[in-house]
Amino acid sequence: MSFTTSPQPSAIRGNFLDITHTVSQASDIKNHIRYIEDGLLIISEGKITWFGSWEDGQAHLSKNIQVQHYPDQLIVPGFIDTHIHYPQTEMVGAYGEQLLSWLNTYTFPTELKFKDKAYADKIAAFFVQELLKNGTTTALVFGTVHPQSIDALFEAAEKVDMRLIAGKVMMDRHAPEDLCDTAEQAYQDSKTLIEKWHGKGRALYAITPRFAPTSTPEQLTKAGQLKQEFPDVYVHTHLSENKDEIAWVKLLFPERKNYLDVYDHYGLTGSRSVFAHCVHLEEDEWQCMHKTDSAIAFCPTSNLFLGSGLFSLKQAWNKQVKVGLGTDIGAGTSFSQLQTLNEAYKVQQLQGDKLSAFESLYHATLGGAKSLHLDDKLGNFNIGKEADCVVINLNATALQALRQSQAKDIEDRLFALFTMGDDRNIHTTYVYGQVAYQQK
Structure with missing residues (x-):
């Protein structure tokens, strides 16, 4: 049964920070930062109907509207995870392998369990709760080859009106027999799931070949056929993660000029895509990524x-x-976008580059929405957008409180949060205007 948004308008008061526009250069982000100390967000039927200062906003409040006040916290748009595997939730921190051996040693045996719908239901419920606990309100998610794995996930998300994009894995070679479908079966299963779930409430579907080596040319042809038949669904897969993987693709598809060309x-x-x-x-x-307007999910903890x-x-x-940000659970090591940004900063440092606090916020919110072609619906507090947001405690630990006491400005406070933060900082998560998670 779907979670029902309140017909009564509601409001949130507090210190708000977001980015007003998508940008084409990192240097432009600072020009579009919006920080309102003592702001007001008014919500009706899951959407933002007014946003601005508390002083200006009081005139827009109806008599009986309930205002939730967070005077000591920071409120940002909900975090967006652009690549995560829900069936791998239970295998985070599996030791000692690189990509291809990791799949065979850990991933495939774990994914076999999702043949059982009751098991998929259990992990899906845990997964959704873990996202919310970490302030993630939208995610692009891998299931397993089993259609019931996707039913379980969408059913769990529907209970809290959460926007998820997900798809069953298409995989017809180079994997255990019990985890393989066929080109035709993958097509039929995916088509059935698209017709059942895509656009139902906030659910969206993604055609999901695991990666080129585990799909035959026949299956990739069927995936392309699905995309032609349902042009507004997503495509979600892996690309150029590991050098051995790239060499394998060149062996399997010698007629193609590179991996993306497949x-x-x-x-x-x-x-x-x-x-x-x-x-x-x-x-x-x-050049192909740019020309086709395709997107990348950057997954630093996994990489x-x-x-x-x-x-x-x-x-x-x-x-x-x-580019969006992906936790890539379970090769990734945390559901937290705060922790993921901590590692993203270090990955850039190792290459002699910097990642600012505001750019980090962009990738986790509006930039993530843009990468999912959803920046008309998500990513900031613009009027008309869906009311997904996170209330953050900047002083969740003694060390954080000490560091924050020395912060120069909001940018410095944000950088400290992204360096030191985790799920302990998530005070409340709002999904479609309703409290979906609150720290006890």
Whole structure:
């Protein structure tokens, strides 16, 4: 049963921080920062109907409206996770492998369990709660090859009116037999799930080949056929994460000029296509990403944990390619976008680049929305957008409180949060205007 938004308008008062516009250069972000000390957000039927200062906003409050006041916290738009595997929730921190051996040793045995719908229901409920506990209000999610894994996930998200994009894995080779479908079965299962879930409430569907090596040309053709038949659904897969993976793709698809060309050939690039990792792109691939308006999910904790390499945000800005932030649970090591940004900063430092606090906020909110082609609905507090937001305690630990006491301005406070923060900082998470998580 779907969570029902309150017909009565509600309001949130506090210190708000967001970014007003999507940008094409990191240096432009600072010009679009909006910080309102003592602001007011008015919500009706899950949407923002007014936003501004408390002083100006009182005239817009109806008599019986309930105002929730957070005087000591910081309120930001809900965090957006552009790449995560919900079936891998239970295998975070699996030891000692790089990508291909990690899949065989840990991932495939774990995903076999999702044949059981009751098991999928249990993990899906835990997964949704863990997202909310970490302030993530929208995510692009991998399931398993089993259609019931996606039913379980969308059913769990529907209970709190959460915007999730997800799809069942398409995989017909180079994996355990019990985890493989066929080209035709993947097509039929995906089509059924699209017709059942895409656009129902806040649910959206993603065509999800795991990655090129685990799909035959026949299956990739069927994936492209789905994209033609349902042009407003998403495509979600992996690209150029690991050098051995790239070499394998070249062996399997010798007729294609590079890894991305495999996906492009089968019609799987585009404005709703998100490719996780992209650590080792060639020049032609960068050009194709830009030309097709495809997006990258940058997954720093995963790239470091599996030893995959260092992704360059500077290169993505220079090539004008959309980038969102991904936790990539379970190769990624935390559901927290705060922790993910902590590692993203270090990945840039290792390449001689900097990642500012405001750019970090952009990637976790409005930039993530842009990468998912949802910046008309999500990512900031503009009137008409969906009311997803996070109330953050900047002083969740004694060390944080000490550091924050020395902060010069909001940018410095934000940087300290992104360096030291985790789920302990998430005070309250609002989804579609309703409290979906509150710290006890």
